[in-house]
Amino acid sequence: MTPMTIDRDALSDEEFRGQLRAFLAEYYPAELKQDFYRPFRRLRGEPANQWLRTLQQHGWRAPAWPREHGGMGLSFRKQLIYHEELEHAGVARIIDLGETQLGPTLIKLGSAAQCEHYLPRILNCEHVWCQGYSEPNAGSDLASLRTSAVLEGDEFVVNGQKIWTTHANDSTHIFTLVRTGKYAKKQQGISFLLIDLNTPGITIRPIINLAGEDEFCEVFFDNVRVPRDNLVGELDQGWTVAKALLGYERVWIGSPALAGKALDLGQHLVQQLGLESDRGVMDQLAQLQADLHDYRLLYSRICDAIADSGKPPGPEVSMLKVYASELLHRLTEFNVSISGEYGAVVGDVELAGPSAEVTATDLYWQLMMARPVTIFAGANEIQRDILAKTVLGLQA
Ligand SMILES: Cc1cc2nc3c(=O)[nH]c(=O)nc-3n(C[C@H](O)[C@H](O)[C@H](O)COP(=O)(O)OP(=O)(O)OC[C@H]3O[C@@H](n4cnc5c(N)ncnc54)[C@H](O)[C@@H]3O)c2cc1C
Missing domain, CATH: 2.40.110.10 (Butyryl-CoA Dehydrogenase, subunit A, domain 2)
Structure with a gap:
């Protein structure tokens, strides 16, 4: 069966999850994985293109595109599973704007000739x-x-x-x-x-x-x-x-996955640095744990509502982007602030890992990579403005 003919949307959620998990375990290169210490790892350039081509060859590329355009044609709920499994397997993130933004725009508003010319070249990474x-x-x-x-x-x-x-x-x-x-x-x-x-x-x-x-x-x-x-x-x-697709972008940026990884590292740092008896640190940690737990519930509630309605996300998804990005700021700041001299180092510092092997992490890099999340895809002040006007109905 060629990838194009596989209809994975027809699978049950469990079968779909199982097949994707098995595929990722077999094909995703171990050396490119995000891990406990490199939670925000990203791929770009040729390694990114190679991985996208592997997805394409096996029928796992472009989950949101309709099948007649070479995508997987997944429902929103299956797309959620897709993203969850990639995170679970430690697949590094790729900023693939051809797939996530341009392709869906062309499918919706481009000419037939534009779709025919550009879409296959996006899928095989001839065009980036x-x-x-x-x-x-x-x-x-x-x-x-x-x-x-x-x-x-x-x-x-x-x-x-x-x-x-x-x-x-x-x-x-x-x-x-x-x-x-x-x-x-x-x-x-x-x-x-x-x-x-x-x-x-x-x-x-x-x-x-x-x-x-x-x-x-x-x-x-x-x-x-x-x-x-x-x-x-x-x-x-x-x-x-340009406005046709903005809502979905905010759903994926709002995923709690990165914050979850930053919290895992924070909890480990607390143990590793012997801070369990520091009441101030433990108070902050408890607050962050509670906030992340709340946020996961909010995220799944909004995603379920979108999946059940079958309609594109509404303006309320701005809430996700605001909360997730600010939580990530707080978590990466916490990790640096509790780490004493380790937190002030630019570059890798060595810390014992959960299984006692020594592994390097770069807390400063994580802090700095978390900063722009409140700015791109519409700054948080602008998202708050959207929420105030369109969700809460406040006066301009
Ligand atoms: C990591 C990163 C990647 C990016 N990638 C891309 C990309 O690939 N392509 C692209 O086109 N752009 C990209 N951007 C640009 C991004 O879209 C802009 O930075 C963003 O729209 C904010 O615009 P600005 O930087 O000009 O800041 P400004 O608009 O000048 O804002 C400065 C500050 O003022 C606040 N502000 C502005 N207007 C208001 C208002 N009306 N009410 C309240 N507060 C306000 C903002 O929230 C912000 O805090 C990227 C940005 C970052 C940080």
């Missing part, structure tokens, strides 16, 4: 996509973006700059929001454009983050000529295209 929305003066206020695309015959001529473009230096393509018209309302006159990063006139400059990684980039466009066919949706209607 990054997201070019933010600009130096257009982050939360994204509609103020100024990168322009002017139609000249059958081509757009693009000029301007994007910033904070995650993994642009590993990518072959970028999906962008560009200004194509000026209207009284600034959300109008924006278009959604697909650009090959090899096009002449594009310069990519990496930015080093606080953890010391070239995680994101500036991307400059200088008279970049882009075929008109690369426009997704209608001209000047890119805002609607």
